[in-house]
Amino acid sequence: MTAQDNPISESQMAEAFRQRDRSWDGRFVVAVRTTHIYCRPSCPARRPKPENTRFYSSAEAARQAGYRPCKRCRPDDFARDRKAVMDVISWLRDAETAMPLDQLAERTGYSPSHLQKIFKTSIGLSPAAYARALRVERARAELRNGKSVSDAIYAAGFESPSRFYENMDGRLGMTPSIWRKGGEGMTIRWVEAPTTLGPVLIAASEKGVCRVAFNTPPEDLTRLFPKATIVEGDADFADLFQRVVAAVENPGRSHDIPLDVQGTVFQERIWAELCKIPPGETRSYGQLAAASDKPGASRAAGSANGANRIAVLIPCHRVIRADGSIGGYAFGEEIKRELLRRENSAQDDG
Ligand SMILES: [Zn+2]
Structure with a gap:
């Protein structure tokens, strides 16, 4: 069950807003009575007093109640951006051949540079890199099904075998470290927490939890994210780490902890x-x-x-x-x- 299937409770929304939790953007907005504006949960602006906030399940509901969108976090753009990204993903999945950025941008109504930016922010890859990953994956699936190499290449939408090998170069394993160059530029915070199932290593990037492992020393993080800055978690992360421990103790409860996954x-x-x-x-x-x-x-x-x-x-x-x-x-x-x-x-x- 995903969190979307559940109604969001007032306290979950308050907590997400307090933590500026980006994973909740687009799922509700926060209206501020004193300023008459509404924001997405992750708005970087200073937090209003809790008694002055009201939560709405959609931007539209907040507008109907007389609030204006915040100029800083632009909550209306978010829903539109998210739809554009989802549309691009489905076009790329269905496309038989490569689709240039210009063409994708035109279909979404965005400029190519803006589309590139929002796609990269939410998916972690540019549309072109995402399309390449899809094609490599398809070609590998075709090869597994016993097709010849060149048949597989054309079936997967590459223009020529040389393009295919360019993309395959070093990527056969397509390990996550390739996506992010071993976590270069990331800061990863960790804690080793005792649980009734034994010690658990929990680590999180700025985006969310990136590692949960039983009976595993923190050195494991250096192996997974060799270029990341790895530091012990401070008080800012205590709350997130607590929520992970609670989820480990009660695996049967659904959770809404943000995750930072890195995979093919x-x-x-x-x-x-x-x-x-x-x-x-x-x-x-x-x-x-x-x-x-x-x-x-x-x-x-x-x-x-x-x-x-x-x-x-x-x-x-x-x-x-x-x-x-x-x-x-x-x-x-x-x-x-x-x-x-x-x-x-x-x-x-x-
Ligand atoms: Zn805002």
Whole structure:
């Protein structure tokens, strides 16, 4: 279940606004009675007194109540930007051949440079890099299905074999470190927290939680993000870390913790599917592959599942073998069993 399926509580909205949590942008707006403006939750402006704020589920509702959009965070643009980004993703997914930025921009009604900027901000890649990743992924899928290399190249929408090899160069693994050059320019804060399942390493970037791992030393972060600045978490992160610990202790509850995932397009797709498995339920690797439109790719789904860096919050523990046996888990079967047991008993209680 995703958070979108649930009505958002007043206290969740207040908390998201207090934390300037970007992952809530577009899901509600905050109106300020004293200034008559409304903002997105992440607005950088100084926080008004809580008694002067009112929450609306949409910008439109706030406008109808007589508020004006904030000039600083421009809450109206956000919904429009998000739609443009989602549209571009679906056009790129459906496109048989490459689509130039100009053409994409024209269809969204934005300038090419603005589209490039908003797409990169929300997806982490430019539209062209995203399209390349999709094509590489398709070509690899075709190759797995036994097509010849050049057939696969043309079927995947590359103009010529040389373009294909340019894109494949060094990218066969398409490891996350390529996307962000090993976390260059990122600051990652971490904490080692005790839980009833053992010590948990929790790490977060400015965007969200990027690592949750049982019985893992902090040096692991240097391996995953070799170029990032890695520092111990301070009081600013205490609240986020607390929420992660609560989620680990109660894996059956849905959470709305912002995540900073870094994976290939296919991996991220599998991780998104994992997040849709309701607590207390399990899926097989084959079901996971089928849900991501890649039936038959259960081994690839299994390895994407195994590449998940964010234990519990991305519930890879909900994937078991088709015969019902528990299957593997990066942190040991015992922890996997216990997480599933807690989810089942939470379902029985509620
Ligand atoms: Zn604002």
